[in-house]
Amino acid sequence: MTSNSSHPPASMSNGQAAPVNEANPFIETRWERPVVAASGGDVTLLVRVTAPPAPQIGPGRAAPLDVAFVLDRSGSMHGGKLDLAKAGVDLAVARLRDKDRVALVVYDNEVDTVQSLAAATPRLKASLRLALHGIDPRGSTFLSGGWVAGCQELAEASPVTGEPPTATRIRRTILLTDGLANAGILDSGELARHAGAVRQRGIATTTIGVGHDFDEGLLSAMAEAGGGNFQYVADPAGLRAFFATELEELFSVAATGVTISLALPPGLAVELVSAFPVATREDGLEVAIGDLPAGDEIDLVFTIRAAAGAAGEQIAVGVNARWTDPRADARREAGASPLPLRRVTHHEVAATIADAMVSERAALQRAAAERRAGLELDRAGRFAESRSRMAAAYDLLEVAPMTDSVRFDLAESAFLAAAPSTASYGSQLRKSAQHREGQRRRGRVDHAGKDANGS
Incomplete structure (x- = not known):
């Protein structure tokens, strides 16, 4: 993957970075302007999180996966959409490794677990391929019920024999649908809240809209809150490309359960511009990033509002990152607080050059x-x-x-x-x-x- 910025690496004159360890995420903080008017005002803070590249991860150390595929077989999936979705699941299952586990749930107005979570052995893959051939479109669309059943397969899974209890497994539910829910929970906001709650339990949700009729607002909201990806797929080539890269990301997760917390002194308020789930705290907020694939780079943009104060005052803002290292099955953390924000006159604010x-x-x-x-x-x-x-x-x-x-x-x-x-x-x-x-x-x-x- 390449950087999502056209700018060269930033200097440290306006920000701070966590101590460099090539096997850990790199955290950098930068103010747009490291000053705020004494009378109060808004300032912008950027927190950049960069995962180590794949060579530092090592293919033999990649965490195993638990993946639940949730397939919409409702009547609205007729006309080739169901065939496209089944082909995508078959392709994705074929790429799984023996140490990975897979489940398959299908739904219309009813929900059926075709395959409970089990090791993705060659025999199980062949069995799933046969089961997929027998799935035909029918009934209405109980999307919420199917998705919940897939998440439950992951949440209630038994530990793998021989693995330590603390072993890290990357868990993801992948929902393939035309998104036209007409049974169960229909409100996109409510489904997104449920996806966020499941994410807090370590299960991410990826959504794939098949064809041209799905509700993109519903599926994108679920993926955003659920910490996965949202993809629009109109043809087999697009689905093949998406699953190849989705699984590549999952196979190369460098850090999981990634959170960024901001601690603010009294008189400051903060709002996250970026689209990640946020939990407010008494002294600030915590942003849930989730899984961070090798080489990935994420920019969090915050608007910080300062009340009036004395000119010359320095305002400290704390930034802390926490994550699980899947190679060591250990929780890590690092601080990367920016330089203190200074209260100055309006003239000095106007004269301060913004970080481009x-x-x-x-x-x-x-x-x-x-x-x-x-x-x-x-x-x-x-x-x-x-x-x-x-x-x-x-x-x-x-x-x-x-x-x-x-x-x-x-x-x-x-x-x-x-x-x-x-x-x-x-x-x-x-x-x-x-x-x-x-x-x-x-x-x-x-x-x-x-x-x-x-x-």
Whole structure:
């Protein structure tokens, strides 16, 4: 994977980094401007988390996987969509190793566990292939029931014989559906909250929308809260490519259970711009990143609001990272707090040169949040409001450092803002855009090895 920034490595003049250990994630913090007006105001903080590259992980030390595939067999999956999804599951199962475990759950208005979690031996893979051939579309769509059953297979699994009780296993539920839920839990917000709760138990959720009819808002919300990936797949080639990279990520996880916490003194408030689950604490917040594949790089953008205070005061903000090292089955942590924020006059704030990398990353993620809101409004039929959010995204990017990434997003924002406000963007455009916006807001590299806007 490549970096998601077009800038060279940052100097430490405006930030701090955790002590370097080539086998551990690298944590860097940077202010856009390390000053705030004495009268109060907003400042932007960037926390960059970079996983060690694959050579430091070692193929023999990769953690084993527990994967539950949840396959939608409802009537809406007719017309080739179910065949596409079954082929994808078959392909993914074939790539699993003997030390991995796999489960298969299928659902329509009923939920059936075709295969309980078991070792992915050649014999079991052959059995699953035969079982997949016998699955046909029928009934309504109890999406929540199928997904919960898949998560339960992982949550209630017995320890592997011969493994120590503390052994790390990467656990993920992969949901393949057209996303047209019409039974059980239907609200995307409620499903996302459940996905976040399951994530706290160490089980991530990846969602794959098959065809052109699925609810991209529902599936992207589940994946975002669940710590997995959301993918739009329209053809077999796209599904093959996605599963190849999804499993490559899982096989190369360098750190799991990754969290970043911010500790703030009284008088400061913080908001996370990036699309990751957040838990508020009395003195700040904690961001759940989840699994971090080798070579992955994530940018967290925070807006910090300071109340008025005395000029010359220095404000300390604490940043701490915690994760599990799957090679050692051990919990690690590292501090990477930025340099203290200084209270100065308005004139000094205006005279302080902004860090271009932080300005760019913040603009890209804030604009992505606006475009995502615009896409959801378009799906709801509120076309004029949708175009206003796209115009707001354009305005944010127009004043950002003009990198290739910003130029690309600026052009896309202009295109979306200029669309007629009397009709929808259309399903295919909206689904493709929703996937890209999720990647941008999460500040990470996409599956093609490029940043989320294709540069």
